[in-house]
Amino acid sequence: MRNVIFALLAALMLPLTAQAERLKDISSIAGVRQNQLIGYGLVVGLDGSGDKGNSSPFTTQSLGNMLNQLGVQIPQGMKLDSKNVAAVSLTATLPAFARSGQKIDVTASSLGDAKSLRGGTLLLSPLKGVDGQIYAMAQGSLIVGGVGASAAGSSVQVNHLSVGRVPGGAIIERDAPAASSQGVVELELNEADFSTVNSVVSAINREFGGGVARAIDGRLVEVSAPQDSNSRVAFLARLENIAVTPAKASPLVIVNARTGSIVMNQTVTLEPCAVAHGNLSVTVSNTPQVSQPGALAGGQTAVTNQADINIKADGGKVISVPRGVDLAKVVAALNSLGAGPQDLISILQAMKAAGALKAELQII
16 A cells, blocks of 8 residues: 555656746736636526425525516415525636636536536526626526436435536626736746746846846746737747746645645655654454353343454564655655555654654645
8 A cells, every 4th residue: 555655656756857947837927817706596497306495495585586577476475486496606717808708617506405406507697706796697508417316215326416517608798807007017926936036037037138027026026018018918928938947846745644645746855764663453353152041941042242352563673764865765765664654654754853854744
């Protein structure tokens, strides 16, 4: 099992030498971003798998309000059966530079106790941004990825049936907010690093001339750009393809204590150390025995359990762990300990405390 844990690490090993990357891969332009949209709507046409009126009163209320808006007068006190209707929350992503008339995908998630949204149709619903403005209107047939069936009290289900998507189901009604154009472009690094910022500034100034780019802090670089929109686009197309050599990432080991998963990046190193590791196993076996009284004894048959407990302690050996200066040697050294996933977590913690593990250790 321990070899399985590090198999993916060995497959993903990269050389320690940093490689040049395009500026667009390690940074983004301030203001050029996606925006989240949210809404509320009704899905109709369900085959009896919608919300129950008693447990989801907001579905019945929404259905009544919709009918009133469409000119259908609901008598006072009339109970609406909503078993074919489900209330859903709607989410979508408004891409950068989105314009009116473009289509985007919508995800509908059940808010009530609907068993399935399969076969349903989303009615016309508004999608709002964080500013409360309506940016898109959504409507269309849902596609549900899950499959379910039930009969004679038995049921089977694969994936979720209470979430569906409407591909291209929302039409943008309001243009996405545009970034302000003041003759300056702000580049934001994906990861803050002063060395990488310095490399970015140097690479841009080599490409366009001195004084075009200047560092603001460990993440932000300010670049002077043309005011004309056509020249500005050409400038940015040239800018985002500049090759930059980022600084090496800080050594990091991430441990999931619940699953025993261990992931480390390529800059992790080990110092020479000695590790003693042993296993303790406890085995409990239970054997039922039947006590049968004699024919004329007048007793009753009784079942008793006989428990057998065995404790086995494997002898721990002191193993010398050599210095590991790259990921391959670190993986080989840890595999040589012969420890399982949970034991490796304890060993890594001890190595970190002793100063043998040269990396930040994060436990999630």
